[in-house]
Amino acid sequence: MNLPKKVRITEVGPRDGLQNEPINLPTAEKINLIKNLVQAGVKEIEATSFVHPKWTPNLADAEEVLEAVKDLPATLFALVPNARGYERAIxxxxxxxxxxxxATDSHSRKNLNRTTQDSITELKDLVARAKSDGFKIRASLSTVFGCPFEGNPGLDRILQVVDQLVNNGFERIGLCDTIGIAGPAQVYDWVTKIRKEFTGIDFELHFHDTYGRGLANVIAGLHAGIVAFDSSVGGLGGCPYAPGATGNISSEDLVDMLHNMGIETGIQIDGLIRASDALSREFQKPMDSQIWKVRKSGSAVK
Known part of the structure; x- marks a missing residue:
């Protein structure tokens, strides 16, 4: 197989993983989670969100969390939906x-109370400002492979949106399967065509595991030339505005599979397991990670 030697993983558990949990993780435990992830070797973490606390109450303590972890040896991202969120971020x-x-207007209206085009227009000025302010930036484009309200948006729609994002100055763009509907054939076909159309752009893939195809989609992405993926410790996650969406692909399972394939990540499985152990105790439930379940079963398989 034609595979990369190394892959970049952005851990989104502290944001995407926690935003929709029925139990709010205490601030101190959020801080410990991020510290545990950094100790495991994670170099990029989406640490929180600056969406209005009314819509994501689980992340209302964003400033307090960041104040405690901002000096750790990792790059910490925060999700920002609009100008108000950016003001908090800076x-x-x-x-x-x-x-x-x-990528679709229906999901955009549910999630952000505006059309896709409205978001693109607002982000144009914010991207320029963020670059001037010295931030690292990336775009996270939801419902690329399927929308809970509109179904398949079509590749042409995605190409049009990506084209505007590139013209607005984005050089790093995440293609997100928000409801976990994608399959390997679609991922390989679409990503290959998108990368051919926009050479030089750093595309990332963000998969949910609703239908159990998350890791298969990662392999399809690798074959299409992608070397950057989002994942969530313990397989936590879900979008409050995407009915039926389950958690993200598990960081433990992703790292284990990549290491099994001889692909470096710089992340230690044991450290991720310890982070998931702490989450399991706090949420009083098992983690949605195959590797975690194997380890907790007492199996000799490592």
Whole structure:
């Protein structure tokens, strides 16, 4: 197989993983989670969100969390949906911002109360400002492979949105399977065509595991030339505005599979397991990670 030697993983558990949990993780435990992830070797973490606390109450302590972890040896991103969120971000000590938008108007209205085009228009000025302010930036484009309200948006729609993001100055763009509907054939076909159309752009893939195809989609992405993926410790995650969406692909499972394939990540499985152990105790439930379940079963398989 034609595979890369190394892959970049952005850990999104502290943001995407926690935002929709029925139990709010205490601030001190959020801080410990990020510290545990850094200790495991994670170099990029989406640490929190600057969405209005009314919509994501689980992340209302964003400033307090960032104040406690901003000096750790990792790049900390925060999700930012609009200008108001950006104003909070610049005061927080965060290192980078993930600007979020949806590929479909229906999801965009549910999630951000505006159309896709409205988001693109607002983000144009914010991207220029963020670069001037010295932030690392990336775009996170939701519902790329399927929308809970509109179904398949079509590749042409995605190409049009990506084209506008590139013209607005984004050089790093996440293609997100928000509801976990994608399959390997679609991922390989679409990503290959998108990368051919936009050479020089650092595309990332963000998969949810609703239908159990998350890791298969990672392999399809690798074959299509992708070397950067989002994942969530313990397989936590879900979007409050994407009915039926389950958690993200598990960081433990992703790292284990990549290491098994001879691909470096710089992340230690044992450290991720310890982070998931702490989450399991706090949430009083097992983690949605195959590797975690194997380890907790007492199996000799390592």
């Amino acid at each position: 005061k927080s000590g965060v290192h980078g911002v993930t600007f979020v938008l949806s």
